[in-house]
Amino acid sequence: MTTETRDVVGCLVCGAGPVAALPRYARFRRVTSDCRPWYKDGKIAICGACGLVQAVIDRGFEDEARRIYDAYEVYHQSGGQEQRTFSSADGISSPRSERLLRGVQQALGLPERGRLLDVGCGNGNLLRSFGRLHPGWTLAGFEYDQRHRATIEGLPGVTRFHSGDLAAIDGSFDLVTLLHALEHFPDPVGQLRSIRSRLAPGGRILVQVPDHAHNPFDLVIADHCVHFSPATLATVMGRAGVGVTFQSRDLIPREITLVGQVRPDGQEGTVAPPDGPAAGTVTAALDWLAEILGQARALAARGPLGIFGTSIAGAWLGGELEASVAFFVDEDPDRVGRRFLGREILAPAAIPADARVLVPFPGPTAGAIAARHGALAPRLVLPPAWPPAAGHPHIPQEEPPPCER
Numbered sequence: 519m520t521t522e523t524r525d526v527v528g529c530l531v532c533g534a535g536p537v538a539a540l541p542r543y544a545r546f547r548r549v550t551s552d553c554r555p556w557y558k559d560g561k562i563a564i565c566g567a568c569g570l571v572q573a574v575i576d577r578g579f580e581d582e583a584r585r586i587y588d589a590y591e592v593y594h595q596s597g598g599q600e601q602r603t604f605s606s607a608d609g610i611s612s613p614r615s616e617r618l619l620r621g622v623q624q625a626l627g628l629p630e631r632g633r634l635l636d637v638g639c640g641n642g643n644l645l646r647s648f649g650r651l652h653p654g655w656t657l658a659g660f661e662y663d664q665r666h667r668a669t670i671e672g673l674p675g676v677t678r679f680h681s682g683d684l685a686a687i688d689g690s691f692d693l694v695t696l697l698h699a700l701e702h703f704p705d706p707v708g709q710l711r712s713i714r715s716r717l718a719p720g721g722r723i724l725v726q727v728p729d730h731a732h733n734p735f736d737l738v739i740a741d742h743c744v745h746f747s748p749a750t751l752a753t754v755m756g757r758a759g760v761g762v763t764f765q766s767r768d769l770i771p772r773e774i775t776l777v778g779q780v781r782p783d784g785q786e787g788t789v790a791p792p793d794g795p796a797a798g799t800v801t802a803a804l805d806w807l808a809e810i811l812g813q814a815r816a817l818a819a820r821g822p823l824g825i826f827g828t829s830i831a832g833a834w835l836g837g838e839l840e841a842s843v844a845f846f847v848d849e850d851p852d853r854v855g856r857r858f859l860g861r862e863i864l865a866p867a868a869i870p871a872d873a874r875v876l877v878p879f880p881g882p883t884a885g886a887i888a889a890r891h892g893a894l895a896p897r898l899v900l901p902p903a904w905p906p907a908a909g910h911p912h913i914p915q916e917e918p919p920p921c922e923r
C-alpha cells in the first residue's frame with residue numbers, strides 16, 4: 519500500500535509516529551456524526567506500532583471539528599427524538615439507549631441506588647432511559663458546551679450538569695457512561711484517566727463506540743478521532759488503568775460495547791502490538807464504500823433512486839450523489855414525512871413502483887431490512903457483501919483477533 523506523510527503527528531494512543539495519512543481516503547466526501555454531508559480531503563492513518571486507526575489530528579482537523587460542533591444538532595432528522603433500533607429477532611423498535619441498558623444489565627449488576635455520570639450526554643437520551651430504568655439513582659451529565667443545560671437539568675433524577683473540562687468535575691460516581699463519546703476525544707487515554715479518578719470503589723465504566731470493521735461508514739465520519747476495534751479499545755482502556763469485564767460486538771449491531779472497572783492492582787496496561795489486519799480491513803472498507811457509490815450511480819442512471827435510512831450512510835450518500843437522490847426512506851415513524859437534505863422521507867410502503875431504493879448497510883442489517891419488507895423486495899437493492907468473503911485481495915488470510923471478555 520502506498521502512503522504519504524503529510525503531517526508530523528504521532529499516534530493518539532502510543533505516541534509512535536509520525537502516522538501517515540492514507541492518500542485515497544482524501545477523495546471520499548465525509549459526513550458529520552450528527553448526519554450532515556461534509557467535505558473531502560480528510561486524513562486517516564493507521565499506527566504501525568499499535569494498529570490504532572485514527573484521524574490525523576492536525577490544525578485542519580481541529581478547525582473542522584470546531585465548525586462541526588458549533589453547528590451540532592443531535593437527531594435533527596426526527597426533531598430531536600432519539601433514534602430507534604430494530605431487533606433483528608422480532609423487528610420491534612426501542613430507543614437505542616434503552617436497548618443498550620437492558621442488554622448490559624447483567625454485566626453491570628447495578629444496585630438500587632447509585633450515582634451516574636453520563637459523559638457526552640447531548641440532549642439527555644441516555645439520562646432519560648437510565649432514569650426510567652433506575653429511578654433510585656442520582657444522575658449527572660457532562661457536555662462540552664452549555665447548549666442543552668436547561669433540558670438536562672430538567673430531567674427526572676438529574677442533580678448536576680457539567681460542561682467544559684472533564685478533568686475539573688468533582689464528586690464520585692458508581693457508573694460513568696460514554697456512549698458515542700470516546701471516539702470524539704483526541705486524547706482518549708487522558709480523558710479516561712480523568713474519569714477513572716472520579717469512580718467510587720467498585721465503580722464501572724460503560725463505553726459504546728462504532729465498530730468500523732462491521733460498519734465501514736464509520737470511517738467517513740469527519741469528527742471521529744479514533745476508529746476502534748475491540749482490541750484497540752481494550753488497549754486504550756488498559757492504558758488508563760481500566761480492566762475490561764465485558765465486551766460485545768453483538769449487543770447493538772455495528773457497535774462495540776464494553777464494561778470496565780478500575781484494575782485491582784492499580785496498574786496501567788502497556789500497548790499491545792497491532793491486533794490483526796487493520797490496514798487490510800480499512801482498505802477493504804474503502805473499496806466497499808467505493809463499490810456502493812458506483813452501484814448507486816448506476817441505479818440513478820436507470821430511474822428514480824431512493825436511499826434507505828437517514829443517518830450516517832444516508833447523509834454520506836446524499837452528499838456524494840447530490841441531485842441523483844430522489845427521496846429517502848425510513849422505518850422510524852418520528853422521521854417519516856419530514857425532509858432530509860431537502861428530500862422527502864417516505865415510509866417503506868410509500869416507495870414508488872418504478873423506483874429503486876439502495877439499502878446501504880452491511881450484510882446482516884441490509885438482509886434483515888429486506889426480510890422485514892418482503893413485499894417490496896424487487897424495489898430494494900442490497901449492497902455488495904460486507905464483510906467481504908475470504909479471498910478479497912485486501913483481507914489478509916488470518917484469524918480475526920479474539921474478542922476479549
Ligand SMILES: [Zn+2]
Binds near residue numbers: 531566568569570
Ligand atoms: Zn499507536
